[in-house]
Amino acid sequence: MDRVTAQDVARRAGVAASTVSRALNQPGRINEQTRERILAAARELGYGAPARRSERRGLVALLVPDVTNPFYFDIIRSTQEQLRTAGYMQLLIDTGESGRTEAEVLAQLEGVVDGAILSATRLDSDALRDAATRLPLAVINRRHEHIPSVLIDIRVGLIQAIEHLRALGHRRIAFVSGPPESWQNRWRWKEFEEQVTGQGLEPVLVGPYPPNLTGGAAAADALLVTGATACLTFNDLLAIGILQRLRRKGVSVPDDLSVVGCDDIFGSAFCDPPLTTIAGDVQQAGRIAATRLLGVLNHTVTEGLATSLVPTHLLVRESTGPAAR
Structure with a gap:
């Protein structure tokens, strides 16, 4: 049927x-x-009636843009544990930072899985809404008024980061942009620009770059000609790539340039120097997303679709210091 x-x-x-x-x-x-x-x-x-056991496949797909990014490790683990407890098996799919691939995969999953969790989706709002009419969805790190969504809310951590850099004497601060297809990237730049200008400082946009170590190396070369004394990156992989490239070029961090990452991935505390970064509870985001999707699958959701927010804070390490004079 x-x-x-x-x-x-x-x-x-x-x-x-x-x-x-x-x-x-x-x-x-x-x-x-x-x-x-x-x-x-x-x-x-018969829409909304609980599916008979024979109609359920017991599978939920988790789509991530880059399975090699340590940020997704905690999401993979937490969603899997939550789904397993409810009797579902998780199917992990790497979409390679491609919205087109993501859309194709979702089309292929119809009739194969009971639902899907999209982490850092590259689909626009219309494509997401269309996909949700064909397959139950939940999204992580994205706002959407018609789909259960969870957002790691960087705003508090971002305010702390800008205040931290301002106290260190930084006046020109760059944002190293990630993938242009990313709603999350555009949102982070918007919040960054508002906070920096709101504190009387000068924002600079650098990028976009692929959100990986290679992208970070390219960003490092661009940063050196902006006149910025500090930068905040879309994610930690970009920040780590910047640290590695600057070290090879003989540029001292934080003496010549302060670097702030975002996500607190595994390894960010072991960089040279250890990375100052904005941290949130990624496992909590995964658990919430899985729970909300299960509510849809089990037809137990009674509340609206307001986005669940996971707070963040700044972790100060050794990659930030006083502005160069």
């Missing part, structure tokens, strides 16, 4: 699939007459 989707309900009720999502998860955002028509269509088609 084919699984009834939100699109089927939308066609029966004569509305958009996104309207079906709001009617079922955010009833306060839709008029009562339309909602009743959607609920009637859902009942007629």
Whole structure:
């Protein structure tokens, strides 16, 4: 028996699939007459009824952009543990930092898995909404009003980082940008720019670069001609690549340039010098995302789809110091 989707309900009720999502998860955002028509269509088609055991596949996919990035290790572990406890097996897929690959994989997963968790998705909002009408989804490090989402909220950690650099005398601070397709990257730059200018300092945008060690090496060369005395990077891999490249060029960190990363991945404390970085509870983000997806799969979700926020803080290590004079 084919699984009834939100699109089927939308066609029966004569509305958009996104309207079906709001009617079922955010009833306060839709008029009562339309909602009743959607609920009637859902009942007629059997949408929302718990799947019979024989219809469940017991599989949930986890999609990550780069499985070699240590940031995803804790997400892989925490989602897997949460899903296993609920009787599901996790299928891990590396999408290679490609939104196109991600979309193709999601299409291939229809009818194969019960749902999917997307960590740092490269899909835009419309593509995500479309995918969610065909397969239950949850997303990590992304906001979306129609899909269960978890965001590691860098804002507190970012404020602490900018205040830390300002206290050290830095006035021109660069943001080393990651992949342009990343919603998270664009959001981090926006928050960075607001915080830096809000404290009377000068922001500089460098990049975009691939969010890996090679990208960091290229970013290091660009940083040296910006006049910035400090930088904050999209992620720790970029920061570590910068540290390695600057060391080879004979540029001292933090004497000549202070470097702040983001994510506190395994290894960031063992760099030379150890990396100052913005840290959040990545395992908690994975557990929340898995729990919220399970709520959708088990039809036990009763609250709206507001994004769950995981707070962050600054870890000060040896890669930051007084501005060069």
